[in-house]
Amino acid sequence: MLTGLQIAVIGGDARQLEVIRKLSELDAKLSLIGFEQLDHVFSGVSKEKITDVDFSDVDAIILPITGTDSNGRVEMIFSAETVEITEEMLLKTPSHCTIYTGIKNAFLEEITKKVKRRLVMLFERDDVAIYNSIPTVEGTIMMAIQHTEFTIHGSSVAVLGLGRVGMSVARAFHHLGAKVKVGARKTEHLARITEMGLQPFHLSDLDKEVRDIDICINTVPHLVVNAAVIQKMPTHTLIIDLASKPGGTDFRYAEKRGIKALLAPSLPGIVAPKSAGQILGNVLAQLLEDDVLKRKEKL
Structure with missing residues (x-):
């Protein structure tokens, strides 16, 4: 279970809906950024603007499969707003906060290294x-x-x-x-x-x-x-x-x-977004549970 875990999900396509569903079922507390046009209702989930999120409480940030562009902007399917990942935002997060993305780019590698936050590339996993x-x-x-x-x-x-x-x-x-x-x-x-x-x-x-x-x-x-x-x-x-x-x-x-x-x-997200999202949701759930256990062992 992911009870008590605060996760920010920023942007993404239909695959993210299955990720949100899976993490919600595991009792994580989710802040959805860039999903104001989403009609789905999930328990323990709130739609928020990025300026309203308290990143000092965020244990993990989940980015879309595509990550960001070279300037840190995030792809938004369910929103008309533009969201950027910034150094200031990441510095507000706890030191254990992990950023999950599908693929990396130079921007993400550089900014996470600068703020000393762990970056996990899901598509580099076998x-x-x-x-x-x-x-x-x-x-x-x-x-x-x-x-x-x-x-x-x-x-x-x-x-x-x-x-x-x-x-x-x-x-x-x-x-x-x-x-x-x-x-x-x-x-x-x-x-x-x-x-x-x-x-x-x-x-x-x-x-x-x-x-x-x-x-x-x-x-x-x-x-x-x-x-x-x-x-x-x-x-x-x-x-x-x-x-x-x-x-x-x-x-x-x-x-x-x-x-x-x-x-x-990104063919999986086009031809089978539900199955592709379930794959990501299951892997993310396991990674997040592992992170929680490791932090408990250190206490």
């Missing part, structure tokens, strides 16, 4: 990333069906990257009957691709491997699908970029060549 790969795969399949004129079965698919998402995507398209090749850099990943019964190739050979593909699915958060690579693709190729913004594709050149390229980060 459990969150693996659970989230399930709705990500389903969303990728949905996009492939919607934006092509051929079946996945029998099509030639290149998956770039064998991380937690790349592995799940490659496996799913293989089971749907696609001819799947997977690009990676690490020798252990190339070995794993072979063990999975798929065709491995080194990403340095990407421009040669895309000459006959129908679908290219990128999970690498760097510019790998560049103009030189896109220039070698058939014009009917569909690019689905799952990497976090700005993705790993030269979208300008893809459009110039007439190749459809879709940036699709």
Whole structure:
């Protein structure tokens, strides 16, 4: 249980509703900032403006999956107001206050280090990333069906990257009957691709491997699908970029060549926000309970 724990939830999309529901059920006291347009009613939850929150009592701050922008502004779906995370705000919190975010950026890393508060990136956790790969795969399949004129079965698919998402995507398209090749850099990943019964190739050979593909699915958060690579693709190729913004594709050149390229980060929040939110809620509940136990042990 999280009885007595004061948590500030700042902004976010539909996934945060499941997080709020889970933490409310565990008896945490929640201050929702940027949710004035939300109609849901949760026990022990209050909607507040950021200027009305007493941060000296806040044990944890939960940011959206996207965290903040480079200036500290938080994405608001259920509010028209703008909220910024500031050094002054964080300095008011107790020293044990932990900031939870989906992904980090330079701003969050710098400001939390400066005020000496712990920053937890949920999407860097294996459990969150693996659970989230399930709705990500389903969303990728949905996009492939919607934006092509051929079946996945029998099509030639290149998956770039064998991380937690790349592995799940490659496996799913293989089971749907696609001819799947997977690009990676690490020798252990190339070995794993072979063990999975798929065709491995080194990403340095990407421009040669895309000459006959129908679908290219990128999970690498760097510019790998560049103009030189896109220039070698058939014009009917569909690019689905799952990497976090700005993705790993030269979208300008893809459009110039007439190749459809879709940036699709945060697919779980689009295709299955309830399931994605439950994943985050369960993990956050466990992390918060662990923090409470650790603080009690120190007393």
